[in-house]
């Protein structure tokens with residue numbers, strides 16, 4: 001059995017849970033195992049419907065007041081109990097601040113291997129080989145867990161994008177009809193309280209949620225000045241997307257830290273990623289290369305970004321980007337923005 005530990009917030013599954021279902025289903029089908037999704041929550045019933053759509057063979061719920069808000073000791077104890085009861089071959093969680101917090105603890109407590117930040121897997125005969133980035137994503141390491149399960153794996157966000165509903169082979173992938181629903185009881189009341197949530201701050205209204213954005217337009221150092229970044233904003237607005245940035249843009253103070261995409265920023269996998277004036281350094285690529293369609297605009301035909309781009313425009317961004325924005329607006333019947341960014345061309 002392959003066990004997924006779903007992540008959720010505000011009674012909704014987080015996008016990483018859908019990505020885990022993709023990896024989990026691939027492993028389950030290839031290894032001839034079943035797929036179970038575990039929901040750990042105060043009231044798991046509110047998430048069952050959403051979990052059904054992930055196509056598991058079984059959903060197991062663990063209910064308890066202490067499971068929310070997230071407490072690493074409580075989640076570790078609950079997952080450890082679940083694992084010792086169900087004996088899964090693989091236990092999957094997101095390589096997120098939550099998943100990479102509790103899953104290594106469970107692995108350590110059970111004395112079993114952990115593969116962190118998995119981006120790919122393959123079968124080599126009887127062995128399952130996982131790929132994970134190392135040395136700041138400059139190299140990839142292939143890892144084979146030893147011995148009988150369970151093996152714990154965190155999946156890098158964006159590495160296993162869910163398929164579009166209209167793609168062949170998509171839809172609930174299980175063939176056994178409705179998943180079985182089980183409740184698992186575990187006594188969490190005696191656990192010591194070692195951490196306390198003192199508050200929760202939401203991002204300011206209108207702030208971006210790059211992780212779940214469908215379209216991202218990202219600007220790099222090629223923009224040259226903060227004032228020119230409006231070109232990126234305009235194109236993103238015309239496309240109905242979010243704005244992202246490379247690290248120099250953030251380091252220069254043109255955009256706040258939460259715009260940064262890459263190894264020390266956010267990992268994203270939108271349907272469309274437009275990279276404007278971004279060279280494609282490996283630290284940037286690791287954060288966006290699993291995007292479904294990458295369009296690069298760069299005046300240097302040898303820029304590494306073109307190696308991962310599906311479409312490339314080799315030209316001056318200051319002439320290309322406003323032209324694309326105008327065309328998109330015209331096609332969508334939108335009026336031009338008031339007070340757009342300066343053109344930034346040398347002649348200005």
Ligand SMILES: Cc1cc2nc3c(=O)[nH]c(=O)nc-3n(C[C@H](O)[C@H](O)[C@H](O)COP(=O)(O)OP(=O)(O)OC[C@H]3O[C@@H](n4cnc5c(N)ncnc54)[C@H](O)[C@@H]3O)c2cc1C
Nearest residue numbers: 220221222246247262263264265277278279284298299317
């Ligand atoms: C530990 C570490 C962590 C890092 N983490 C990250 C990270 O999370 N995210 C990240 O992005 N980087 C990160 N970096 C930095 C990374 O190595 C690169 O330096 C950075 O990604 C480069 O950003 P850039 O592509 O915007 O700038 P540059 O590499 O300077 O590229 C600018 C590009 O713009 C093009 N250009 C210039 N003018 C125009 C024009 N008029 N029209 C069209 N194209 C033009 C140029 O041809 C060039 O390709 C990290 C580095 C380290 C050491």
